[in-house]
Amino acid sequence: MAKNALPSAFENFADARKEGFLTVKNLKDEGKKVVGTFCAYTPVEIFLAAGAVSVGICSFSDETIPEAEKVLPSNLCPLIKSSYGFAITEKCPYMYFADLIVGETTCDGKKKMYELLGDIKNVHVMQLPQTQTDEASIEMWYKEVLALKEKVEKEFDVTITEDDIKAAITIKNEERMLLQEFYNLSKSCPPPITGTEQLKVLYGSQFKFDYESKNKELRDVIDKVKKDYEDGVENVSKSAKRILITGCPLAGVTEKVVTAIEDSGGVVVAFENCIGVKTADRLVDENEEPYKAIADRYLQIGCSVMTPDTNRYDLLSRLVEEFKVDGVVEMTLQACHTYAIETAQIRKLMQDRDVPFISVETDYSTADVAQLKTRLAAFIEMLV
Numbered sequence: 001m002a003k004n005a006l007p008s009a010f011e012n013f014a015d016a017r018k019e020g021f022l023t024v025k026n027l028k029d030e031g032k033k034v035v036g037t038f039c040a041y042t043p044v045e046i047f048l049a050a051g052a053v054s055v056g057i058c059s060f061s062d063e064t065i066p067e068a069e070k071v072l073p074s075n076l077c078p079l080i081k082s083s084y085g086f087a088i089t090e091k092c093p094y095m096y097f098a099d100l101i102v103g104e105t106t107c108d109g110k111k112k113m114y115e116l117l118g119d120i121k122n123v124h125v126m127q128l129p130q131t132q133t134d135e136a137s138i139e140m141w142y143k144e145v146l147a148l149k150e151k152v153e154k155e156f157d158v159t160i161t162e163d164d165i166k167a168a169i170t171i172k173n174e175e176r177m178l179l180q181e182f183y184n185l186s187k188s189c190p191p192p193i194t195g196t197e198q199l200k201v202l203y204g205s206q207f208k209f210d211y212e213s214k215n216k217e218l219r220d221v222i223d224k225v226k227k228d229y230e231d232g233v234e235n236v237s238k239s240a241k242r243i244l245i246t247g248c249p250l251a252g253v254t255e256k257v258v259t260a261i262e263d264s265g266g267v268v269v270a271f272e273n274c275i276g277v278k279t280a281d282r283l284v285d286e287n288e289e290p291y292k293a294i295a296d297r298y299l300q301i302g303c304s305v306m307t308p309d310t311n312r313y314d315l316l317s318r319l320v321e322e323f324k325v326d327g328v329v330e331m332t333l334q335a336c337h338t339y340a341i342e343t344a345q346i347r348k349l350m351q352d353r354d355v356p357f358i359s360v361e362t363d364y365s366t367a368d369v370a371q372l373k374t375r376l377a378a379f380i381e382m383l384v
C-alpha cells in the first residue's frame, strides 16, 4: 500500500496562528474590531454578527511565565500565568490588538486574573453559572448573553439585527459540522490521519477569520483525506492503539503529550478537550429565538468548572464507543484543581466501561518530556 505524504492542505492550518497575526493587523488597519476570548463558553456568534473578528488568546507557551509570576502566584495553572504574561509583556499580537477581551467566571484562577487584566485591557466578564440544568442558571446565562450583545453593540457602535445574528449562527454551525465531519474520519480503523495531523487542523482553524474561506479549506482537507483513504493510502498502522485525549485545553507545548503517545505505538483518534469535540459537538438550534438558542447551546458544554459535570461524562462515554478507543489519556495542567479532582470520577467512569485510563499532569515546560514518554509508553504497551 502507498504510504501517505502529509496532505499539503494540513500545512494551511499548521501555521495559521502565526499567519493570523498579520491578518489581524491588516483587519485592524481596515477598521475591524477585534475581540479576544479565553474559553469555549464564549458565544462568538455575537462578535461575528457585529462584524468583529474574534480570536482565542489562551496562551500555550512558558515564555512569559516568569514575568507573570512577578504578579501571580507561581502555583497557578500555566495557562492562566502564560496568558496574563503575554498581556503584560505585549508579546501576543492578538492580545495587543484586542479592542475587547471577554472572559467568563469559570475557574477561580481565571476569574481573579481577569480582574488584574482589567487594569490594562478592556475586559468584559460574563457570569457563568456553575450548573447546567436548573431554571435559575439557564435564565441567568441567557441574560448574560443578552448583556454581552448590548456590550458589543455599545463598544463597537453597531446594531446587531435579527438577520445578522441568524447569519452568524448559520455560518458558525457550518464550521462545526465540517469540524465534526473532519474529526469523525478518525472513527475508521485504522484512522486516516494521526492525532498530530488532526490537532493541526482543529487548532489552526481557530486562527482563520474569514469563515467562508475557512469552511472551504475544511471541505478541501476532508475531501483530500477521504480520497487518499479510499485510494488505499496508509498513514497509520492498523496495530496502533487508539487513544482518546481528555482534560485541560491542549495546544502548543502540551502537544508533547500527543507526541509521546504517537512515538510509543499509539494514535490519538479523538480529542475531547476544548479545541476538539467539546467545542464542535453541539450546534446552535436555528429554529429557536437566536439568543436563547445561543445561551442554551453554550451552557451545555461539559467542563470541570460545572457541578456536576454530567455532560463531560456523557460525551466521553459516547466517544469511547464511537471511536472504538483502546485507552483514555487525561492531561491535566498543574494546579488545575477542577480537572485534577474530577480525575477520580473519570477514572471510575472508564473502569465501569472497561476502558484503560491514565491521567498525567504537566505544565508548559519541556522538563517532563522524557518522563511523559516513559509513562505513556508503558500505558500503551499494556493495552490489548
Ligand code: SF4
Pocket: 038, 039, 040, 041, 106, 107, 247, 248, 249, 274, 301, 302, 303, 304, 305
Ligand atoms: S476547559 Fe473549561 S474553562 Fe477551560 S477553556 Fe475549556 S470550557 Fe473554558
Ligand code: SF4
Pocket: 077, 078, 079, 080, 106, 107, 108, 109, 110, 248, 249, 305, 333, 335, 336, 337, 338, 339
Ligand atoms: S486549565 Fe484549569 S485552572 Fe487552567 S484555566 Fe482551565 S480550568 Fe482554569
